[in-house]
Amino acid sequence: MDAVEVFNSLPAARLEQDLLACCAAPAWGAAIIGARPYRSRADLLAAADAASAALSWADVLAGLSAHPRIGERATGDSAEAAWSRREQSAAALSADESTAAAIKEANQAYEERFGHVFLIFASGRSQEEILAAARERLTHDEATERPVVADQLRQIARLRLERVLDAL
Numbered sequence: 001m002d003a004v005e006v007f008n009s010l011p012a013a014r015l016e017q018d019l020l021a022c023c024a025a026p027a028w029g030a031a032i033i034g035a036r037p038y039r040s041r042a043d044l045l046a047a048a049d050a051a052s053a054a055l056s057w058a059d060v061l062a063g064l065s066a067h068p069r070i071g072e073r074a075t076g077d078s079a080e081a082a083w084s085r086r087e088q089s090a091a092a093l094s095a096d097e098s099t100a101a102a103i104k105e106a107n108q109a110y111e112e113r114f115g116h117v118f119l120i121f122a123s124g125r126s127q128e129e130i131l132a133a134a135r136e137r138l139t140h141d142e143a144t145e146r147p148v149v150a151d152q153l154r155q156i157a158r159l160r161l162e163r164v165l166d167a168l
Helices: 004-010 012-022 026-034 041-053 057-064 081-086 097-114 126-138 142-167
Strands: none
Touching: 004 041, 004 081, 012 026, 012 142, 026 057, 041 057, 057 142, 081 097, 097 126, 097 142
16 A cells, blocks of 8 residues: 555544644644545545635634744654754754854844734755745735745645655
8 A cells, every 4th residue: 555545544633633743723723634535645645735825814823823933953752853953954053153143043033023023934944044034024024924924834844744654
């Protein structure tokens, strides 16, 4: 049985836990569970992207609630915390003092400006890239930034869903 067949056959309660670790917005996981069965991995990932696109701003904020500030290590032993530590690349977590301080300042300025954590798909990005993105996004207004945040959340959720599938 391939991973998608296993995914289709798992009890909804078990999948709900896995999907909340991918994205803390319950509506996202519910949409994916509700659209089963999937014929292929591509169909499942497309459904995940569609579920992300359908999230309200309140849902996006729920998803953000589970993410630590960039540059700060997630604590705990949950799958979500482990993924967050992995996604915030070693470069982002081991920034030199100057860059680490600048990232911390950018996080604070971002939270003051937008009222939520700065979220970025950090996998594979250097500390300098993350800082540059934070600074650039601080120039956005609310209407410009919200779709960027939603897309960053989508990318993270999709990567994590792929990890769930790879573990089945």
